Amino acid sequence: MRIEIICTGDEVLTGKIVNTNFSYMSQKLEDFGLSVSWGTIVGDDREELLAAFRMAGERADAVIVNGGLGPTIDDLSQEIAARAAGVDLVLSKEWLARMEDFFRRRNRVMSENNRKQAMLPVGSEMLDNPVGTACGFALDIGKARFFFTPGVPRELFRMLEEQIIPRLLARAGAPGVIYLKRFHTYGLGESHVDQILAGVEDLVPDGNVKLGFRSHYPQIETKLTVRGADRDDIDRKLAPVVAEVRRRLGNFILAEDDQSLEGVVMAALAAQGGSLSVVETYTGGQIAARIAPLPGAEKIFRRGLVARDPAEIAAALGLDGALIAGEISRETAEAVACAVRQETGASHALAVLIEVDDGPDRIDFGGSIHLAITDGERTQSRRSRIYGGRDWVRLGAIELGLDCLRRYLHGLPVTERTDFERTERS
């Protein structure tokens, strides 16, 4: 089945907004074993829209059109869809009633131009939008089934998942169910993960497990797309592959599925009735910012201390300035972690101290990271070098700090070497 996507709107065409809807849709379809063959971006222009709809209708079996369902005069999708299909627009009393109800429940008055959103091409199938006033619809144009969706991301996401993907899977004649299993790792590069996992798909002989990756530095997401008759069939196929992926990636797996690294750290602390204080330098507050705003963190996150100058940290924690003068070491980081824990009464403390190199911000710009974690009895530390420019060093250090904390809380080694650093003796 050939699938195309058409993104409409001047804001997307002129680059005022980055087209994240396209990448979201395409990736979501991939997760369900459906591939997009072609993407088109056109503005709010009648002739361009008509040409785009007609061409896609000649080439594709299914087309998703995004945007242009709003109430204003530059929202043209229904009008041009009707023109391309050679039908009229007609008022959907059902959708009008839904919209009136939508506004009533929010104590707002529906404006007259919202009526336009209930005008649909004759013969179209309504696609429900439970979170907005734009009515999705499906319609044949040329030889393709077109699915018209709203530009507002959260409205699009629900319609795609609940309305469109099931219809596409039915059209593709795909048997049964599709399931996506995800693993998140930090510390291994994409090609390294690929190499480590070579052959895991073969554990399912029917070829119905597909391996894929998505890299967003410093984390890599490993995806297993599984097709099966039903959920039991999928679980049966998936179990040996999941076990093997866990075995091979080992301690590098920091979270699975919808979990996040900071969420896993929070949960581990909560399970112990623990709390956390953080000291950081060049990361500038971004380690604290990953945890402090989370729902529930008000009970876990105790205190964060940020300073660029190590002497300032010594002063804040009442440490001997001599300890911190001169070169920073693992011992410095350990002393800082112990001191902030004692000072704030937290059960756990993390200190991430960084010396950035001098010189211009280039690809060979690096920094030395000294980190320590303590619970008052067990203190662990490590040192590493990260290169790649100022931002790269900072992002790497944030993830390294949080991931070592995860490892510490789960009783795993904090010194396992990553692909992103050059280890030095310390």
Add this chain to the structure above:
Amino acid sequence: MRIEIICTGDEVLTGKIVNTNFSYMSQKLEDFGLSVSWGTIVGDDREELLAAFRMAGERADAVIVNGGLGPTIDDLSQEIAARAAGVDLVLSKEWLARMEDFFRRRNRVMSENNRKQAMLPVGSEMLDNPVGTACGFALDIGKARFFFTPGVPRELFRMLEEQIIPRLLARAGAPGVIYLKRFHTYGLGESHVDQILAGVEDLVPDGNVKLGFRSHYPQIETKLTVRGADRDDIDRKLAPVVAEVRRRLGNFILAEDDQSLEGVVMAALAAQGGSLSVVETYTGGQIAARIAPLPGAEKIFRRGLVARDPAEIAAALGLDGALIAGEISRETAEAVACAVRQETGASHALAVLIEVDDGPDRIDFGGSIHLAITDGERTQSRRSRIYGGRDWVRLGAIELGLDCLRRYLHGLPVTERTDFERTERS
């Protein structure tokens, strides 16, 4: 002149990477008065690429193709360009020598498959790439001039600006020079800025000044694109418009052109030989993180203190716990700002204390922000309410805190009302 963009590559088509190259190119062209009419996204597939090149060659006057110039077998742009133009590929000795030199200067050996990057369609014009091994080129296909560019962003950006835009402007017959003037504001919504600036373009009677906006919450960027015979002509045209924009947007302009809010704050502190300490709660370290990692901040940023619980802040600063128990007020924020300034010996202190509402994270979720700034002699504070969900409240509070600090340092009122908040008596 009709311009199209074709983005190639499986990673873009499958949504593995978000297509920021498209929005970058489109916006950059807009800044020079050039508009993109159509965008196409295709994968690394010979037949799809050929179809995309041929269709664009029939419709457009100029086409920018992005990606597919690398050394690997799935990089197909030169091959398909030659096929679409009906010519052969030939080795460019000039580019081969450039590549050999590129590797030699980096003490690396050029691998055999890099030779492929020097194979260009016969008759093509080379487009220089000073920062990579992919050779850009221009070639006629159908009735359009095609410009082939590398997928690596920093290589694309330089080639677009230095090689392609001048050629496009020459083709468009655009006289003289184009200049882009930008203003950054916080606190006014886009439609409000639009309304405030209505008619400013008319200050230049020849119609050669164009007004545009770009909104990235919480900041809005206002852009003036000016066309003129030369830089003097532009300066003459621009002067009255810039003066009028500055007058109308007034204190809301936080920076111009390449400046950032945090950079302006840093510069104002540096000019006074000052230093800064920050106390924050729900923003979780993100206010500190805007300033602390900047080059030069090691001399300015003194200390950041982060806690979710106000009692923790009182403890850290040796404040009376009773002051902070119960509801937070402007007075609390002022006491905290004064205490952290004294404790850390900084010349200036900013305190941003937030009470987030209870309840689910919805569009009507809000928070009360209490902020105070002091230099030890002059203490100013404000309170405001921001709604829009947890992230929205946090992002708004970060910007509000930094912008009030800018206003304080520049001697402007910190209590001017923004469009993003509901003010309450306090």
